[in-house]
Amino acid sequence: MSSLRRWRQIGQGQFHKWEALGDELEGVWQGTHEGRFGPLGTLETAVGLVTFPLHAALLARLIGVAVGTEVRIRYTGPQTSRAGRMFKGFEVFVAGNEMVSAFDNQSGQDVTSQEA
Numbered sequence: 001m002s003s004l005r006r007w008r009q010i011g012q013g014q015f016h017k018w019e020a021l022g023d024e025l026e027g028v029w030q031g032t033h034e035g036r037f038g039p040l041g042t043l044e045t046a047v048g049l050v051t052f053p054l055h056a057a058l059l060a061r062l063i064g065v066a067v068g069t070e071v072r073i074r075y076t077g078p079q080t081s082r083a084g085r086m087f088k089g090f091e092v093f094v095a096g097n098e099m100v101s102a103f104d105n106q107s108g109q110d111v112t113s114q115e116a
Contacts, residue, residue, distance in 0.1 A: 013049025
């Protein structure tokens with residue numbers, strides 16, 4: 001029998017919305033998956049799994065990060081693109097000497113090691 005009920009999975013951690021300027025998440029990158037309203041990312045943090053929406057600017061920065069890499073993500077607030085559109089800005093840091101794919105160099109972003 002087919003049901004019209006909507007099912008949701010439980011016990012899979014917390015959901016984090018990027019709202020407050022300076023919001024940070026730190027943990028081990030678990031990768032991306034499709035959510036109901038777009039792509040989602042997951043980190044294994046000290047408090048367990050945390051899932052969050054991958055806004056375009058954040059997705060572009062995380063695309064080259066390998067699963068299992070320690071990362072810190074910081075929400076830098078609303079920004080305006082050169083075309084005049086508003087978007088949510090992010091900074092992404094990788095721990096130590098973790099390797100990031102060459103994609104970041106092709107996107108025009110400099111990949112530098114930085115302490116956060």
